[in-house]
Amino acid sequence: MLRRRNVLTSLAAVAASALPLAVAAQDKPKVVATFSILADLAKNVGGDRVEVTALVGPDGDAHVYSPTPADGRRLAEAKLVVANGLKLEGWVGRLIKSSGTKAPVAEAAKGVQPLKTAEHGHDHGHTDVDPHAWQNVANVKRYVANIRDGLIAADPAGKAAYEANAAAYLEKLDALDKDVKAAIDAIPRDRRKIITSHDAFGYFQKAYGVTFIAPQGVSTEAEASAKDVARIIQQIRREKIRAVFLENVSDPRLLERIAKESGARIGGKIYSDALSGPDGPAGTYIDMMRHNIRAFSAALSS
Ligand code: ZN
Numbered sequence: 001m002l003r004r005r006n007v008l009t010s011l012a013a014v015a016a017s018a019l020p021l022a023v024a025a026q027d028k029p030k031v032v033a034t035f036s037i038l039a040d041l042a043k044n045v046g047g048d049r050v051e052v053t054a055l056v057g058p059d060g061d062a063h064v065y066s067p068t069p070a071d072g073r074r075l076a077e078a079k080l081v082v083a084n085g086l087k088l089e090g091w092v093g094r095l096i097k098s099s100g101t102k103a104p105v106a107e108a109a110k111g112v113q114p115l116k117t118a119e120h121g122h123d124h125g126h127t128d129v130d131p132h133a134w135q136n137v138a139n140v141k142r143y144v145a146n147i148r149d150g151l152i153a154a155d156p157a158g159k160a161a162y163e164a165n166a167a168a169y170l171e172k173l174d175a176l177d178k179d180v181k182a183a184i185d186a187i188p189r190d191r192r193k194i195i196t197s198h199d200a201f202g203y204f205q206k207a208y209g210v211t212f213i214a215p216q217g218v219s220t221e222a223e224a225s226a227k228d229v230a231r232i233i234q235q236i237r238r239e240k241i242r243a244v245f246l247e248n249v250s251d252p253r254l255l256e257r258i259a260k261e262s263g264a265r266i267g268g269k270i271y272s273d274a275l276s277g278p279d280g281p282a283g284t285y286i287d288m289m290r291h292n293i294r295a296f297s298a299a300l301s302s
Contacts, residue, residue, distance in 0.1 A: 106150025243267030
């Protein structure tokens, strides 16, 4: 007990010395995003005015997540919650309810034209909407507008700042979109086929003209069937598909096996549903997209 009090006393001393900073941070509206990609977008729009955290952090899987009591407390303190929607975060509705938070929820994908899973080859019957809309940069412009509007509603005093930040970031997204298109255009058309673990690139496929084939459906929740795996191995051999890509949110073993049995090479690690840590190659949404197109270009062009 005595020890504990000592710790508390020294913590209090630390807190006191850091007081001006701590107070400033406390005054900032807290924004809680469901996963790392949305948190990065919210940081870009919110800038210095807000404090943004993600429930599912770097390299985490937002499809399947078990919220902690700390997540509930963070939501209770939030001024704004940012969620993807499109049935990505099946766990978040219950969490919001049990946290008792009064914060409004900005649905980032609101207004995006949703892709049905059957539109790009896979329908495993467990979902009908593809949630990975952020894989098309044009959709992320919509995300940014929705987050901006959510921030303005939650913190009207910051309107001018949020509008200016969003406008500057939207320009960066326009440049990114051009670069993604140019990178894919430079890959010979007959080589634009990519194997990934789960079906996270339907929107990328539709927007940029690369065919993605995945043994798992649009959620990491369902396992790939032996039949799907055998079908993909045959397809790789038949169509001479060059590379399979490991995803940061998926177990690499299935794709390693597919690569070994089909003769395709491992084209590296790509980031589909989560950013890397800040020191990794995909610490922001823009860096994630640039990393992925570099990996695709390197494996498919040579
Ligand atoms: Zn996914």
